[in-house]
Amino acid sequence: MITNEARQIFINIVGSDNYDDSKTGRLVYSYDATPQFQAMPDAVISPRNKEEISKIVQVCNEYNIPIVPRGSGTNLCAGTCPTEGGIVLLFKLLNKIVEIDEENLTVTVQPGVITLDLTKAVEAKGLFYPPDPSSMKISTIGGNINENSGGLRGLKYGVTRDYVIALEIVLANGEIIRTGGKLAKDVAGYDLTRLFVGSEGTLGIITEATLKLIPLPETKKTILAQYQDLEAAAKTVSKIIANKIIPTTLEFLDQPTIEAVEAFAQIGLPTDVKAILLIEQDGPEEVVTRDIDRIVEICKSEDAVSVKAAESEEEAEALRTARRSALSALARLKPTTILEDATVPRSEIAKMVKAIEEIAQKYDLRICTFGHAGDGNLHPTCLTDVRNLDEIERVEKAFEEIFAKAIDLGGTITGEHGVGVMKAPYLEMKLGAAGIDAMKAIKIGLDPNNIMNPGKVFAKDSRKRVVVSK
Amino acid sequence: MITNEARQIFINIVGSDNYDDSKTGRLVYSYDATPQFQAMPDAVISPRNKEEISKIVQVCNEYNIPIVPRGSGTNLCAGTCPTEGGIVLLFKLLNKIVEIDEENLTVTVQPGVITLDLTKAVEAKGLFYPPDPSSMKISTIGGNINENSGGLRGLKYGVTRDYVIALEIVLANGEIIRTGGKLAKDVAGYDLTRLFVGSEGTLGIITEATLKLIPLPETKKTILAQYQDLEAAAKTVSKIIANKIIPTTLEFLDQPTIEAVEAFAQIGLPTDVKAILLIEQDGPEEVVTRDIDRIVEICKSEDAVSVKAAESEEEAEALRTARRSALSALARLKPTTILEDATVPRSEIAKMVKAIEEIAQKYDLRICTFGHAGDGNLHPTCLTDVRNLDEIERVEKAFEEIFAKAIDLGGTITGEHGVGVMKAPYLEMKLGAAGIDAMKAIKIGLDPNNIMNPGKVFAKDSRKRVVVSK
Structure with a gap:
């Protein structure tokens, strides 16, 4: 809650144009890209410079107001959802x-x-x-x-x-x-x-x-390898690295993801194969050519049913864009899309993909998997509906098993999405109580009043993935 | 001080073979590679595993005994000098x-x-x-x-x-x-x-x-460029990077350093030039050849008086080894060698080298400069004698000016040597009081009893580079 007094101080700092506590304004920033999380902030503030931010922080300390710094809110861990109210801090005026x-x-x-x-x-x-x-x-x-x-x-x-x-x-x-x-x-x-x-x-x-x-690398080449066997695709990944080639990109998409992406992007992806690898190498011309030739050989030796080079930069860019649109493509299929971020050492990719399939079957869920196979960072994505409470409960159990499996294989609960509110209850699986205590000691030391994005990273209790009331 | 009780507990943990509080044993670990710092530890302990280390740490907490973890003690910031006594922890049994x-x-x-x-x-x-x-x-x-x-x-x-x-x-x-x-x-x-x-x-x-x-990079090439003008050498560094070539190594040695290194290593370095650059590139054969050809051109365009490629891996290795021996070589010339670590953005190398020369003249000191020019990490090295108190006072003032200049040019007080005890009084120049307070909050949060290498990083007072009594 922001008192009238605090409100007036904020307005004095940033000007009334940059302080918004209208219901509409607050609603816009009550959620981010993460499904199932929404909470209203008390105000949305757009400071013009660091001095204003410094003053805002001091006011927040004095009045015990949470601050949620937010860029475009594309994160997938509810990291910018103002779960404890307070102010959302926007950087639209600090964009140079x-x-x-x-x-x-x-x-x-x-x-x-x-x-x-x-x-x-x-x-x-x-x-x-x-x-x-x-x-x-x-x-x-x-x-x-x-x-x-x-x-x-x-x-x-x-x-x-x-x-x-x-x-x-x-x-x-x-x-x-x-x-x-x-x-x-x-x-x-x-x-x-x-x-x-x-x-x-x-x-x-x-x-x-x-x-x-x-x-900037001088040149870049892109190939698409198709597989009728998930494990063969995963083995290709390991074999490329073991051959001491580090490609720029080594992306994996399973069949359901390919199908959704193709329906969305319509660039002619093969929808009848079990998996594809999108592989890119960049660098000096000679090296790229040599590496790509060797990668093509490796793909073939691991039973790729087709290996095709992009014939132009446009075609390559279309492939990259298609891959980047995987989330959007999958999101069209069902009311709720939960994209996860379990990550394992790259040698364990095959095991992890298999485990995800088994867990999806066990809980009768539709989980598509794609991701950055080269660095072991997978995005198992569940297509579901938050209104189906029974299914959501199974989703929760399935993801908990997926995280446990990732940890078991030497991995982590999040490779690139962050902890936020969503992963906080699982953090102890990765770090243990002592690891979390060490992080808390740092948090308390630097933010003793807990005003900086409170409720993130550290779980308040054992509440996990549940529907947050609006 | 270690009480008899604590002593017995330590011996019970690691065994009497791995606990040494003899005067000789302690003397050996009373200093590291940093001149002017020496202090006796109360004991030297060599644990056999992490469980023993955990127990040792708990005892140290209970009895308030400082712990100084130490590898080979080659650091140059007195980071492993047991300035507050306590135990030196050795890892000779944890070397797998x-x-x-x-x-x-x-x-x-x-x-x-x-x-x-x-x-x-x-x-x-x-x-x-x-x-x-x-x-x-x-x-x-x-x-x-x-x-x-x-x-x-x-x-x-x-x-x-x-x-x-x-x-x-x-x-x-x-x-x-x-x-x-x-x-x-x-x-x-x-x-x-x-x-x-x-x-x-x-x-x-x-x-x-x-x-x-x-x-492992497939191949590596090494060249030596000689200059009669320090600034030309520095400009070569900037020009190579501005041409978007990132060499593996781009080392700078001034004339006094070259002379000392040659006297030490005797590999035929030219002692009559003002500066040399030792440049290496590694990677695929084609790329290395192309980069080295362009680097040679750039050196020549910047008035190198000679540019010479190493003709064999032996010759290249001799050059690298000679460069690595710079500290040892300089250390033979005077009783005390103080090697510093001021670092600037690479665009400021020429200004920094010039400033060091001027500061050395101002304080009538012999300062040789060498270092990693490519990343702006310079090692101005003062040849002096700790027994000459008047000169040491000037050394202190000169280095303070060198650090101030580095900061002024957007640099730092230490690029790779660390803060330890030696740089602690200068840290505020780089971080400001607020930056140090943030670091202290982390330290206090994680080590509330201040048993972990106390006295390092954070200055106790304004005591700077002075002779520590033995």
Whole structure:
């Protein structure tokens, strides 16, 4: 709840244009891309600069008001759902690319910059920002940093964390700090930069970031391999890596996903095969050609029924776009789509895919699986309906088993989507009580009043995936 | 101080063979590679497993005994000098390579493994662990992780942090946790893995680590470029990067360093030039050849007086070894060698080298400069004598100015050596009071009794570089 007094202070800070507590305004920000979670914020604030954010944080401390920093809300862990009310902080006025530094190969941005805009801006200068979450067309870089987003190129190039080298942060006490720099090497104290990457807005508010760039790869090639056997596809993945080839992208789609994607994108994907691998390599021409030739051989040796190279960049881009649309495509089939993020060491992909199939059968559910096979990051996706309470209960049990299996195989409960509210009850499966206690000690140390995105990462109780009342 | 009671408990835990409180035993571990720091520990303990370490930590908490975890003590920030007494914890019995996983491209090691042994073991399988601190022949991987060591290949491949993907840690409360996994993507909660990398043993004790490996580059080429003008050498560095070539190694040595290294290594380095660049590229044959050809052109266009390719791997290795021996070579010239670690964005290398020269002149000191020019990580090295108190005072003032200049140019007070005791008084220059407070909140949260390597990272007072009484 925001008192009239606090309300007036907020308006004095940001101006009345940038403070919205209308019912409509609040409703818009009462949910994010995560199904089953909705809660009304008390107000939506769009600060114009870090000084305003610092003041807002101080007011929130004084009046004990939760702050939920939010980019485009494309996250899938309810990380930006204001489950405890308070203010949603928008970055639409902090959306500048501050600098592209070609000498140091860095780009400095405000958090509200759209990921794809950043990508295009640096590519125009022959530079490359590799992280490419599927939501990159609408996600913001601030959201990517808070969630440590992954993407299709994670296998070869790593994730958002691997490119964040400096941050400007408004801490929970309102102090503004800068971490890191345009530096490949910096060991001055604890690595606050990486601690804040992926901390989901629970430790402070990122107001500027400097990202490492690399030279844009000279060329790129894309192939599509088709399989009548899931295991053969999974074995292909392992064999490529074991042959010491690290492709840029190594994506897996099972038959139901292919069917949905093809119905959605209509680019001529084969809908009669059990699985496809979408494989890309980038780099210098000679190397790409050599790697792709070897990959084609490996696919064939592992019983691919067809291996086809994209004949043009347009065709390749169509394939990539189709893959990125998997969630949207599946979401059309049933009222509720729950996309998960279980991740295993890549050697365990075949076992994990098989386990997901068995668990889906056991609980009589429709689970499609696709994802970043090369880095073991799978997205089992359940097509369901939140109004079917009996089925939703089975969904919950099935995913709990899927997470347990992932952990059992040396994996994790979330590879790139974050914990948020949704995964919080499962976090102990991965970290144990002692691991969670260590994280809590950091949270309490940096945000003693628990105003920074409260209720995220740490579970309040054992409540799991249930329908949240609206 | 260790009471008789605590002493007996320690002996019961590790056995009397692994507990040493003899004067000789303690003296050996009273210092590390950092000049001017020495302090006697109360005992030296060599645990045999993590369970023993957990018990030791619990005893230390109960009896308020400082713990200083130590690998080979090659650090240059007094990070392993037991300045507050207590126990030095050795990892000589935890020195196994646990597993090389060729399917997932990982290696799992105990902390006491020597870095070079690890490197050789994985290279025998065609895999590559890039971090290569100059001390790698004797340093341990545990020490590398605690200090987040860099090295000659940092420019292209990053530092230790970029390869640590999972840790087993004994926390300050004695709990044993596991972070991360054999996973390219893992966002289950805060990034404890990277928080512990570079935390200098102040947050917990690392008992096992899983490191990411990459395929061993197919080939490598090495060239030596000579300059009669420091600025031309520095400009070459910027121009190579601006041409979107990222060499593996781009090392800079000034004339006094070259002279000392040549006297030491006798491999025929030119001692009559103002600076040399040692440049290496690795990767597929075609790419290396193309990059090296372009680098040679760039060197010549920037007035290199000579550019010479190593004619064999032996010759290249001799050059690398010579570069790695710079500290040893310089250390022979005067009783005390203070090697520093100021780091700037690579675009500022020329300004920084010039500033160091001017500061050395101003304070009438002999400062040689060499380092990893490609990533802006310079090692200005002062040849002095701790017994000359007047000169040491000037050394202190000179380095303070060097750090201030580095910060001013967007750099940091330490690129790869860590803070330890030595840099602690300067840390605020980089982070500000608010940044240090944030780090202290983490420290207090995770180690409330301050038993984990106390006195490191955080300065007790404004005492700077002074001779510590023995």
